[in-house]
Amino acid sequence: MLRDITLGQYYPSGSVIHRLDPRVKLAGTLVYLISLFAFRSVEAYVVATMFLASMIWISRVPLKFMMRGLKSILFLLLFTSVFNLFLVPGETVVRIWKLKITDAGIETAVFMAVRLVYLIIGSSLMTLTTTPNDLTDGLEKALGPLKKVRVPVHEIALIMSIALRFIPILMEETNKIMKAQMARGADFESGNLIQKAKNMIPLLVPLFVSAFRRANDLAMAMEARGYHGGEGRTKMKPLEYQKRDLAAYLILAGYVLLMFAANRLGIVPALF
Amino acid sequence: MGIVKARKLAFDYVKLDEEGRVESRSRAVDDVDLDVQAGDFIAILGHNGSGKSTLAKHINALLVPTEGTLFVDGKDTRDESKIWEIRQTAGMVFQNPDNQIIGTIVDEDVGFGPENMGIPREEIWQRVEESLKSVGMWEYRSHSPNKLSGGQKQRVAIAGVVAMRPKCIVLDEPTAMLDPNGRKEVIRTVRELNRREHVTVILITHYMEEVIQADKVFVMEQGKIVMQGTPREVFSHVEELKERRLDVPQVTLTAHELQKAGVPLPNGILTIDELAEELRKVRKS
Amino acid sequence: MAIRIEHLNYVYNEGMAFEKHAVRDVSLEIPDGQFIGIIGHTGSGKSTLIQHLNGLMRATSGTIYYNEENIYAKDYRMKDLRSRVGLVFQYPEYQLFETDVFTDVCFGPKNLGLSGEETEARAYEALRLVGLKEKYYRKSPFELSGGQKRRAAIAGILAMKPEVLVLDEPTAGLDPRGRDDILDQIAKLHKEQRITVILVSHSMEDIARYVERIIVMNQGQVMYDDTPRRVFAHYKELEQVGLAAPQVTYLMQALHDQGWPVKTDAATVEEAAGEILRALKNG
Numbered sequence: 001m002l003r004d005i006t007l008g009q010y011y012p013s014g015s016v017i018h019r020l021d022p023r024v025k026l027a028g029t030l031v032y033l034i035s036l037f038a039f040r041s042v043e044a045y046v047v048a049t050m051f052l053a054s055m056i057w058i059s060r061v062p063l064k065f066m067m068r069g070l071k072s073i074l075f076l077l078l079f080t081s082v083f084n085l086f087l088v089p090g091e092t093v094v095r096i097w098k099l100k101i102t103d104a105g106i107e108t109a110v111f112m113a114v115r116l117v118y119l120i121i122g123s124s125l126m127t128l129t130t131t132p133n134d135l136t137d138g139l140e141k142a143l144g145p146l147k148k149v150r151v152p153v154h155e156i157a158l159i160m161s162i163a164l165r166f167i168p169i170l171m172e173e174t175n176k177i178m179k180a181q182m183a184r185g186a187d188f189e190s191g192n193l194i195q196k197a198k199n200m201i202p203l204l205v206p207l208f209v210s211a212f213r214r215a216n217d218l219a220m221a222m223e224a225r226g227y228h229g230g231e232g233r234t235k236m237k238p239l240e241y242q243k244r245d246l247a248a249y250l251i252l253a254g255y256v257l258l259m260f261a262a263n264r265l266g267i268v269p270a271l272f
Numbered sequence: 273m274g275i276v277k278a279r280k281l282a283f284d285y286v287k288l289d290e291e292g293r294v295e296s297r298s299r300a301v302d303d304v305d306l307d308v309q310a311g312d313f314i315a316i317l318g319h320n321g322s323g324k325s326t327l328a329k330h331i332n333a334l335l336v337p338t339e340g341t342l343f344v345d346g347k348d349t350r351d352e353s354k355i356w357e358i359r360q361t362a363g364m365v366f367q368n369p370d371n372q373i374i375g376t377i378v379d380e381d382v383g384f385g386p387e388n389m390g391i392p393r394e395e396i397w398q399r400v401e402e403s404l405k406s407v408g409m410w411e412y413r414s415h416s417p418n419k420l421s422g423g424q425k426q427r428v429a430i431a432g433v434v435a436m437r438p439k440c441i442v443l444d445e446p447t448a449m450l451d452p453n454g455r456k457e458v459i460r461t462v463r464e465l466n467r468r469e470h471v472t473v474i475l476i477t478h479y480m481e482e483v484i485q486a487d488k489v490f491v492m493e494q495g496k497i498v499m500q501g502t503p504r505e506v507f508s509h510v511e512e513l514k515e516r517r518l519d520v521p522q523v524t525l526t527a528h529e530l531q532k533a534g535v536p537l538p539n540g541i542l543t544i545d546e547l548a549e550e551l552r553k554v555r556k557s
Numbered sequence: 558m559a560i561r562i563e564h565l566n567y568v569y570n571e572g573m574a575f576e577k578h579a580v581r582d583v584s585l586e587i588p589d590g591q592f593i594g595i596i597g598h599t600g601s602g603k604s605t606l607i608q609h610l611n612g613l614m615r616a617t618s619g620t621i622y623y624n625e626e627n628i629y630a631k632d633y634r635m636k637d638l639r640s641r642v643g644l645v646f647q648y649p650e651y652q653l654f655e656t657d658v659f660t661d662v663c664f665g666p667k668n669l670g671l672s673g674e675e676t677e678a679r680a681y682e683a684l685r686l687v688g689l690k691e692k693y694y695r696k697s698p699f700e701l702s703g704g705q706k707r708r709a710a711i712a713g714i715l716a717m718k719p720e721v722l723v724l725d726e727p728t729a730g731l732d733p734r735g736r737d738d739i740l741d742q743i744a745k746l747h748k749e750q751r752i753t754v755i756l757v758s759h760s761m762e763d764i765a766r767y768v769e770r771i772i773v774m775n776q777g778q779v780m781y782d783d784t785p786r787r788v789f790a791h792y793k794e795l796e797q798v799g800l801a802a803p804q805v806t807y808l809m810q811a812l813h814d815q816g817w818p819v820k821t822d823a824a825t826v827e828e829a830a831g832e833i834l835r836a837l838k839n840g
Contacts (some may be wrong), residue, residue: 551833
């Protein structure tokens with residue numbers, strides 16, 4: 001059953017964003033994340049909010065899925081907010097026993113929280129609209145120039161895509177071995193940390209043995225099918241920019257310009 | 273013209289100690305002569321450890337003979353400069369369906385071989401389509417291999433080899449890990465490839481029901497070829513096969529039991545219809 | 558009455574997109590000492606069903622009684638059940654992990670909290686029962702052949718002294734020699750130790766010789782539950798669900814259709830040959 005769970009969190013809705021070249025999405029996400037750090041005015045964040053909202057709307061991925069990514073950082077979010085709220089010096093607004101909340105504290109807390117949430121949603125948007133496969137291809141192509149400085153880009157991409165193929169298989173295998181050992185009375189739950197780690201041996205040894213056997217088999221199968229490195233290989237699905245990708249790049253450039261402009265407006269005084 | 277030709281082929285697995293000195297040798301294939309004609313469907317039968325898989329890996333030049341020679345389509349497998357040509361001529365399908373699929377999507381996996389060969393993109397797509405259609409997996413082209421059944425995965429693996437347009441396909445126990453339906457699927461696919469596209473097939477297996485329709489059967493034991501002939505010839509030696517602890521079709525066994533009880537039946541009965549026909553003759557007389 | 562299953566249902570991923578009803582209203586009685594074969598193609602629910610027998614999987618609904626005790630009762634000792642119902646998974650050799658075979662076989666009894674002495678005694682006994690030669694006891698499990706590894710893995714379960722032994726496709730991937738050896742060993746075990754054996758397989762021919770009762774599973778349900786001969790009589794229905802009766806069943810059917818006065822329910826080669834001889838003498 002574990003094989004049914006798609007790795008990552010791809011949500012197929014077939015929107016324009018799904019169909020974009022992965023390089024565009026990689027660049028877009030990167031630019032967006034940088035912009036969140038580079039611009040700190042309220043106006044800029046209004047633009048960033050509108051941009052993110054429209055991208056989510058275009059992607060047709062339900063908001064519920066976007067929020068999933070937030071669950072894992074909920075604790076971090078609360079922690080930093082509380083931290084900022086009480087510890088940033090400034091004019092005291094509220095006083096609770098010995099703790100005081102300052103105006104700057106509120107500002108920072110809200111700002112940091114918003115930034116963190118946007119960061120997560122922004123990158124979720126990419127993984128939700130791009131298959132892991134496309135992502136690997138995009139990375140390989142985008143990092144292509146690094147080949148000149150002897151970075152084994154093709155190999156790295158190949159390793160990533162093989163990992164993508166085998167992770168579900170190994171997950172299922174883990175489940176099987178775990179059950180087999182439980183049938184022999186193994187206990188994976190109780191005991192302290194050291195005890196628990198020790199109890200994992202009957203699971204980990206067979207898993208490693210199996211992973212190595214698979215790696216060995218796979219290497220042989222690849223060799224038998226004529227694999228001899230990236231040299232002289234052709235690609236059946238090469239990445240080629242379409243018109244929509246160009247349009248996307250233009251929109252991205254527009255977004256950056258807008259951010260600059262918004263930042264300089266200065267209607268609301270800058271936060272820092 | 274023979275497509276695979278082995279002369280006095282022998283192979284040793286060599287175990288080295290930590291300093292790289294030879295610690296022990298064990299002979300896996302011993303003095304094997306093998307001739308396969310283009311377009312043949314041959315089967316190699318034998319237990320695990322009989323050397324049949326080791327022999328198979330020679331045909332794809334994954335292993336090179338310790339002694340003797342092996343020519344694939346006229347090319348000596350010891351000649352390193354020919355290695356990629358040989359691998360293109362003789363494709364190989366392995367036992368574990370999960371461990372030989374490289375792509376995360378069916379069509380990408382089938383394209384892997386042609387990509388390695390440096391074939392232009394349009395032609396790769398054409399080959400992918402043709403080979404997926406020839407194994408009946410075209411509808412699954414955009415599926416993830418993880419969601420296919422064992423038999424379907426093996427058919428994808430076969431398509432991956434077919435896309436390289438080999439003259440010969442070596443299948444090393446392709447059905448050992450499959451259920452009966454998957455086994456039938458794979459054998460049917462292979463037989464059709466042989467019949468329709470005249471691809472030479474070398475099927476390594478330990479299931480006797482898969483060798484019955486082969487043109488020629490070789491039985492291996494302890495690295496040597498110990499029996500060979502048409503299926504009928506091989507399966508007429510019921511006692512010898514039993515001694516070697518190989519399976520014999522139930523019909524053949526039944527005929528053999530009847531023979532022992534004095535019923536005059538010919539040797540090498542392989543199918544139900546044959547036995548029924550022969551019994552009818554006996555009953556008449 | 559060792560095991561009684563009542564209206565067992567199991568649903569994977571209930572309420573989700575991938576929901577699958579793997580076991581559907583199965584009721585079975587498994588008395589002590591029987592040798593049973595469970596047959597079904599991949600996805601018929603047979604593997605899911607047997608994982609319920611030792612509590613590894615918990616039914617969505619329905620109950621299982623082991624020796625008249627409800628295993629889903631609050632104070633039921635599940636760990637106890639795991640040792641009483643030994644479950645050998647498919648390709649069990651993949652669970653071997655210790656540095657040598659003997660230590661690996663000790664893993665089960667050790668988990669039961671037995672003394673070192675008792676554990677070792679049981680390991681010896683189990684290894685003897687599966688017919689593994691003593692020279693392999695101190696070898697790494699990874700140095701053994703496929704058939705030997707599988708024996709070692711089965712010994713790992715036997716060392717827990719189960720009252721019921723369930724084996725999921727114990728012959729998968731073995732060659733005919735390995736397959737016959739394992740099946741013979743299991744049959745011997747059943748005879749000598751008088752334990753209940755449940756053999757899961759997709760090959761009718763393999764198990765027809767051994768078992769006294771065959772349960773055919775299809776789409777999560779019990780399709781037939783009878784003696785091999787009576788089950789094979791339904792060969793046409795079996796074919797429709799992707800299973801096949803042994804080849805001799807088809808032979809006898811063909812002869813019968815051609816007017817031979819033979820009974821069609823032969824399940825083994827010996828029975829078939831005997832039946833044909835009888836017909837030849839009489840006719």
